[in-house]
Amino acid sequence: MLLPKSDYLQSRLAEYLTAAELTKQGLIVAVTSRNAPDVDLLVTDISCRKAWSVQVKKNSGLHRYWPAGERAKEISSDSHVYVFVLLYKDDREPEYFVVPSHIVATHVQGLGSDNGFPVSAAQPYKNGWALFNAGSAGGSGKPAPNEG
Numbered sequence: 001m002l003l004p005k006s007d008y009l010q011s012r013l014a015e016y017l018t019a020a021e022l023t024k025q026g027l028i029v030a031v032t033s034r035n036a037p038d039v040d041l042l043v044t045d046i047s048c049r050k051a052w053s054v055q056v057k058k059n060s061g062l063h064r065y066w067p068a069g070e071r072a073k074e075i076s077s078d079s080h081v082y083v084f085v086l087l088y089k090d091d092r093e094p095e096y097f098v099v100p101s102h103i104v105a106t107h108v109q110g111l112g113s114d115n116g117f118p119v120s121a122a123q124p125y126k127n128g129w130a131l132f133n134a135g136s137a138g139g140s141g142k143p144a145p146n147e148g
Contacts, residue, residue, distance in 0.1 A: 014058035014085040015040050025129050058085045065116030068108045072115045076102040084122050098128035
């Protein structure tokens, strides 16, 4: 995939690619305005019985962590989910890691003025879209199985 050079545009690309993947899962997705703190996407099931807030973070393969934001240690909710997107500069498809916020809160590490979530901690959550189909409102909060 040809990546835009701009970090801003790469972040928008990751958000829209994630929205498309969630739509493929049969979910309704709305992209938030840029001034919504800690939330990039609002997601609901087709019957509007479950809802999630989603924070999308991208990594273009140059780092061993995703920047997770200053409040990542504080946000822990069954209805808040992180989708970490690994974008490649060659022709490989993006990789998605769907991680419950309570997992991020416990694994995030201080990296100077920001927090980072290690790529190694995300591996069990690769393609974990099943998190959005689990449990009651907001899902079960349990790790989704790795769907490969």
